[in-house]
Amino acid sequence: MKKSEPDQDISRTLADLDRLVHEPARLSILAVLSVVESADFVFLMRQTGLTSGNLSTHASKLESAGYIEIKKEFVDKIPRTLIMLTSGGKEAFEAYRKNVLKALGKIK
Amino acid sequence: MTRPIDLTEIRRRTFRDTAMDGLVELMLGIWFFYISGALYKNGKGFSFVLLPFAFYLIYLGLKYLKNRYVYPRLGYMKLPAGNQTNPNMKLLPYSLIAGLVVLVGILFITGDYRYPMRWYFWIPVFISIFLSGVFIYQALGSGLIRYYFYVIVNILSVILSMLLPFEGKLEVISNYLLILSGFFIIAGIFIFILFIWKNPIQTVEIEANNEKK
Numbered sequence: 315m316k317k318s319e320p321d322q323d324i325s326r327t328l329a330d331l332d333r334l335v336h337e338p339a340r341l342s343i344l345a346v347l348s349v350v351e352s353a354d355f356v357f358l359m360r361q362t363g364l365t366s367g368n369l370s371t372h373a374s375k376l377e378s379a380g381y382i383e384i385k386k387e388f389v390d391k392i393p394r395t396l397i398m399l400t401s402g403g404k405e406a407f408e409a410y411r412k413n414v415l416k417a418l419g420k421i422k
Numbered sequence: 423m424t425r426p427i428d429l430t431e432i433r434r435r436t437f438r439d440t441a442m443d444g445l446v447e448l449m450l451g452i453w454f455f456y457i458s459g460a461l462y463k464n465g466k467g468f469s470f471v472l473l474p475f476a477f478y479l480i481y482l483g484l485k486y487l488k489n490r491y492v493y494p495r496l497g498y499m500k501l502p503a504g505n506q507t508n509p510n511m512k513l514l515p516y517s518l519i520a521g522l523v524v525l526v527g528i529l530f531i532t533g534d535y536r537y538p539m540r541w542y543f544w545i546p547v548f549i550s551i552f553l554s555g556v557f558i559y560q561a562l563g564s565g566l567i568r569y570y571f572y573v574i575v576n577i578l579s580v581i582l583s584m585l586l587p588f589e590g591k592l593e594v595i596s597n598y599l600l601i602l603s604g605f606f607i608i609a610g611i612f613i614f615i616l617f618i619w620k621n622p623i624q625t626v627e628i629e630a631n632n633e634k635k
Binding site: 338341342345346348349350351352353354355356357358359360361389390392394396 | 427429432433435436439489493494495496497498499500501502624
């Protein structure tokens with residue numbers, strides 16, 4: 315059976331969703347990073363509710379995709395690992411939001 | 423398990439985190455105490471010249487406490503330069519304008535506008551309205567109820583300071599700031615101890631991933 319035009323539109327929009335961003339834990343990390351300039355692991359753990367192991371794994375995937383940047387700095391000789399969204403990450407997150415809203419808008 | 427994703431709520435939580443430790447109250451209390459001391463006996467109290475140094479020392483102390491006790495518990499984050507965390511940025515200038523309007527209004531109602539030497543008596547009212555605006559701004563941004571309580575304490579302090587006997591022109595302001603400083607120092611210490619007690623230091627296993635770099 316052939317799909318109607320709006321159904322095809324929804325399918326196309328959903329197919330366009332970035333799978334890397336679509337995963338709830340990674341989406342949560344990107345959402346938190348989108349409202350701050352940078353944050354460390356402890357802050358992200360508290361805000362996302364992820365365990366440190368989980369957060370570390372997802373952060374590595376996002377970093378490999380170029381969506382986030384992980385930097386190390388020293389404050390009073392204490393190391394601090396900072397994570398921030400890259401411009402690619404910001405674009406990916408915004409595009410994901412728009413696509414989801416677009417797809418949901420077509421569902422009656 | 424991740425939490426539901428709500429950007430407005432994330433912004434609110436982020437903003438609330440900056441006010442959880444009570445250090446701002448403590449810092450405010452020490453500042454007010456110093457300014458009150460400087461205004462005492464018409465400026466014969468603490469040195470005004472040392473005021474910037476005192477502020478800098480308080481700032482260093484605050485930074486140390488944040489690095490030593492707060493960030494290991496709440497984590498560190500930097501807010502974006504253009505503040506997008508607070509829903510009501512317009513409140514601050516409005517509270518300043520409201521304070522000025524009330525000050526001018528009082529001067530006219532009491533007839534004191536004809537006696538510039540008496541204006542000092544109403545200055546705590548102006549400061550109080552501005553501070554109330556700041557606390558309401560904090561309450562709206564963070565969702566913390568205690569800031570509404572500060573508004574009440576602030577209003578009571580200004581009333582009390584005007585009822586207390588004072589000798590010099592600046593002492594009515596000094597009295598007001600002294601009452602507020604006492605309250606904020608006690609509140610700050612109490613909130614900070616509660617914060618340390620309620621929030622254990624977080625352990626993070628991130629080294630395995632970072633060592634590869």
